[in-house]
Amino acid sequence: MDIASNDDHPLRRLTLDQLRRRTSMKWRTHPDDVLPLWVAEMDVPLAAPVARALTEAIAIGDTGYPAGTAYAEALADFARERWGWDGLAVERASIVPDVMLGVVEMLRLVTGPGDPVIVNCPVYPPFYQFVTHMDRRVVEAPFGPGLRLDLAALEEAFARSTDDGGRAAYLLCSPHNPTGTVHTAEELSAVAALAGTYGVRVVVDEIHAPLVTAEAAFVPYLSVPGGESGLSLMSASKAWNLAGLKAALALAGPAAADDLARMPEEVGHGPSHLGVIAHTAALREGGRWLDAVLNDLAENRRLLAALLAEQLPAIAYEPGPGTYLAWLDCRKLGLGDDPAAAFLARGRVALSAGSDFGTGGDGHARLNLATTPEVLTEAVRRMAKAVG
Numbered sequence: 001m002d003i004a005s006n007d008d009h010p011l012r013r014l015t016l017d018q019l020r021r022r023t024s025m026k027w028r029t030h031p032d033d034v035l036p037l038w039v040a041e042m043d044v045p046l047a048a049p050v051a052r053a054l055t056e057a058i059a060i061g062d063t064g065y066p067a068g069t070a071y072a073e074a075l076a077d078f079a080r081e082r083w084g085w086d087g088l089a090v091e092r093a094s095i096v097p098d099v100m101l102g103v104v105e106m107l108r109l110v111t112g113p114g115d116p117v118i119v120n121c122p123v124y125p126p127f128y129q130f131v132t133h134m135d136r137r138v139v140e141a142p143f144g145p146g147l148r149l150d151l152a153a154l155e156e157a158f159a160r161s162t163d164d165g166g167r168a169a170y171l172l173c174s175p176h177n178p179t180g181t182v183h184t185a186e187e188l189s190a191v192a193a194l195a196g197t198y199g200v201r202v203v204v205d206e207i208h209a210p211l212v213t214a215e216a217a218f219v220p221y222l223s224v225p226g227g228e229s230g231l232s233l234m235s236a237s238k239a240w241n242l243a244g245l246k247a248a249l250a251l252a253g254p255a256a257a258d259d260l261a262r263m264p265e266e267v268g269h270g271p272s273h274l275g276v277i278a279h280t281a282a283l284r285e286g287g288r289w290l291d292a293v294l295n296d297l298a299e300n301r302r303l304l305a306a307l308l309a310e311q312l313p314a315i316a317y318e319p320g321p322g323t324y325l326a327w328l329d330c331r332k333l334g335l336g337d338d339p340a341a342a343f344l345a346r347g348r349v350a351l352s353a354g355s356d357f358g359t360g361g362d363g364h365a366r367l368n369l370a371t372t373p374e375v376l377t378e379a380v381r382r383m384a385k386a387v388g
Helices: 048-059 070-083 099-110 126-133 151-162 185-198 254-261 265-269 273-285 287-311 339-347 373-387
Strands: 093-096 116-119 137-140 169-173 201-205 231-234 248-252 325-329 364-368
Touching: 048 273, 070 093, 070 248, 070 273, 070 287, 093 099, 093 265, 099 126, 099 169, 099 201, 099 231, 099 248, 099 254, 116 126, 116 151, 126 137, 126 169, 137 151, 151 185, 169 185, 185 201, 231 254, 248 254, 287 325, 287 373, 339 364, 339 373
Parallel strands: 116 137, 116 169, 169 201, 201 231
Antiparallel strands: 093 248, 231 248, 325 364
């Protein structure tokens, strides 16, 4: 394949046979007769600028340890161009191995063992796994109507978590996984105000930030009034399908600079140098490719909605403006708490089990729609047959 030409419909370029040659988690967890629409990997070729940067680095043996601020500088320029945000300060950015390991390090800075960490459920399962593994306790603040932040529930969780005078953190997912919710500036400002009132430190996973539709607008948490004391994690990995090339950035608001400065120096040893090169190239030169992906995702959202309406009308699906994930309410199908298990066993389609996403997840499934229209169409056909 000519990598120079893959800006044109990245989600339509690879055949199922080509995809099955991959050896990543998505394509090796299940047998070959299963269509994998679960883990967050995209079925796309590598963006040409990223492929070139990696090829050039390998050609000169540039495979040592990461150094410098090129990644942070590229992200700062991307944020200015895409989101109109010029507040990403390179001096308040630190490289970390990936977003979730960065989350762990940020939570260690602002909480201690046994302290509460508030999350909005349903939410990305590693939020539960990583938080409990580091000896913190999860406090849930469920989403409200329309799968949006419930500020009353959030305030109640903040109050309950700090009523003994101890420390607490709020781990916010923005845009939200699995619902695709994109939080507004007003919502995030209200969050910051509540956090200030109750003394809760906000740590934000913003890994899906570039993956927002044209009809919505991603708002960096650190850009809103009151967000100055926040800590954010960003990466190019989701938007350019670079999960296997480890690198992310921890960002601090002006009032959190001293917190970030306390992060152990050895944390910065974990990222891959090739990962830093790839992520930097994506942010610097991968804008056209990203726009093509966003267009393909918009078409896939429309396709999925039409297919479900026609073949599985009992499934409730409201396309979210963020991420490439679809949150399917399957409770009317009568498949119990784990409809993903039935779709896998009877239809040979792998989705993520909604119950893994905490309260509000039972009876739901998460579908990764970053695939070809052909695979998406066949997956829904199989799912319909599984319940027919």
